[in-house]
Amino acid sequence: MRPRYSALSLLRHAVAETPWPRAWRVPDPKPTYDVVIIGGGGHGLATAYYLAAHHGIKDIAVVERAYIGSGNLGRNTTLVRSNYVLDGNTQFFEYSMKLWEGLSHELNFNVMLSQRGQIVLAHGPSQMDVLARKGNIMRLNGIDAELLDRGEVIKLLPYLDHSGEARFPICGGLFQQRAGTVRHDAVAWGYARAADSLGVDVIENCEVNSFVIDGDRVRGVNTTRGRISAGRTAIAVAGHSSHLAAMAGLRLPIESHLLQAFVSEPIKPFLDHVISFGAELFYISQSDKGGLVFGGHIDGFNSYTQRGQFPKVQTVAECAVALIPSISRLRLLRHWAGIQDMTPDGSPFICRTPLRDLYLNGGWCYQGFKATPAVGWCFAHTIANDDEHPLSRCYSLDRFARGRELDDYGVGNWTYKQ
Template sequence: MTRYSALSLIRQGFAGHNGWPRVWRDATPRSGYDIVIIGGGGHGLATAYYLARNHGLTNIAVLEKGGLGGGNVGRNTTIVRSNYLLDENAAFYEHGMKLWTRLSRDLNFNVMLSQRGVLNLAHTDAQMEAFARRGNAMRLNGIDAELLDVAAVQQAAPLLDTSPDARFPIVGGLIQPRAGTARHDAVAWGYARAADALGVDIIQNCEVTAIRRDRSGAVLGVETTRGLIGAEKIGLCVAGHTSQLAAMVDLPLPLESHLLQAMVTEPVKPCLDTVVTSGAAHCYISQTDKGELVFGGDLDGYPSFAQRGETPRIEHICASAVALFPAFSRLRLMRTWGGVVDMSMDGSPIIDRTPVPGLYLNGGWNYGGFKATPAAGWCFAHTIAHDAPHPLVRPFALDRFARGATLDEKGAGPTPALH
């Protein structure tokens, strides 16, 4: 692998940039692998990378039905955080936060991690108390958190309307200063490049059409649009379509696929230096390095695989953005898109073995798959390599619903669209 550095940029600059190699090889499938990862998004690529790096397993293929990174890893609002209330979530996402902070170096690829803070706005005293509960829990878990009063909120985001006359006046906020954003595509490409360098085959335009099993039910491999590929172990990392893949082995899951929209404005000079979220206004806002303001909000509310959303949600999110930042009213919305997300029944993910020997599951990421990318890859790789869940993901077991040990961060119950 040609190392990326300022020096190599200068050297290539004098050579007309003719010497840059491919970021990853476009591999053609071999007849079989030790491990096949289905899904060439962030989680699949990270899993392959950590299988190779942490566990020395390199006879691995990552199969992607379209182009690498074309799914949710490239459709999210790029937020990275570990500001969770429940201990199980906190431990997992904080492990991820630590991986994030060294990811650019680990991958030798600048994922443009910007630790600009994620600020949750409180609009009532009750919300402030709920934030305190979460912030105190975070602190006990060794995660950074600060409670802000209105003046501090105003300082963090000067264009916010903090007047008491606002429809939902801001009474304070909870900020995780180490949280922030990362360049989503860079995460996919960086993992792909690093995994490829360790010998992983990344195979694009290769859609899995069936999962082959032996008489005992154990996996043998996958049938794909590019032929049969043998595998001793198969890992599913197909956010949005997990139910469809699991249906190939008659495995029903506690998942429903929903549509989550995101959108950006035209780029402007820096005007928002932190990530701002508001539960009352149902939106989250940040500014990309390019200058676009990125908005996200709630689900459209019904199952969809369409990757395009409806206008009422867009209008509501924009109204929310203007309610929070009245100065943004004259900016223009430039692009909207949708991602298909696996909503789980308790709002928390699933990383586990499955009843099918050799088949491993990583899904149910709800709104939060992007920030989980490094930790999910790390823990899923461990789970596959050891045929036993990584301690951090034991709470994310598939049988937690039967046991009653759900991880309901929002307390919304088994209604996926409410998480």
């Protein structure tokens, strides 16, 4: 039994100078598991944890090509929120929010959920109506939301450009107090540690090369560390979903796109909320360490390079200055890119696949991080019961064939415009 983390244990360890044990073991892969989850990101680890903790399945391997959290979990802008308008999305993301709210306690690992509040800005009357609809839906589903007028936004965020100089004047916004940020890496570590303590093998540096397919059934994976047989196999490899699916002979409604993220130098508290620009896709918050963390739209063409294009860097900087003129003199410290699964309608998949015993979680577009706990919850259910969870039933692969797209922003069926 590994020691619990707490202020007291921290003190005890500090005084006695006893070393802490490893947060998770370094096991060699066994030849066979009940469940093999491909992808040691937040989604894969959360799924393993909930399978072990709530479905009684403990013989699980999470196989990760590099180190855990090396994909989009460690590259996103750490925002969590539940302001969705469409039936299905609203409930799913609110459930995720509720899981976030108890996660540090559940995992005994401080993931630093900071419910500092998010405001989505509107720059015209019709945008206000769109936000009003969203806010009304949130309220009707038991989610906190407030519609702010121009004056209230000025009061809350006086440092935004409220002057006559603004190209797109701010006329109001939708505020969700419970939205905020989470320390992203801690999510991988916390889930890994908790899953590991329940017996899950977290196997890093183990890349899947192919599936073991027997007729219409998947029976495991061949990896760089040998064959691992599995009763059930699950894919949770954001960015590379198509790549993995192709190994199983499947084509997905997914294109891989680059999303860049940016962080400034650390400064003393400057922004106390998460702010989303309404004129273009741009969002910003400040990390606890002091860096301003921000991002924008995808680069706009499919790519696996994890390198962003400079013109997009400029576009995002332009949005930053347009929104907060005084940000001009603060300095960009680092920018990077993640590979994001983009689907035609901007919504994900948590579902069975045409192959038996193979399950897919992917297509998360911009929202993979905030969905992490609910993904784990629902995907674990899907794997354990060979059936979709009611909360994620809408995220099926066949929704396009049926005409049941979930396009929360009304962008249209274009992967690269979502």
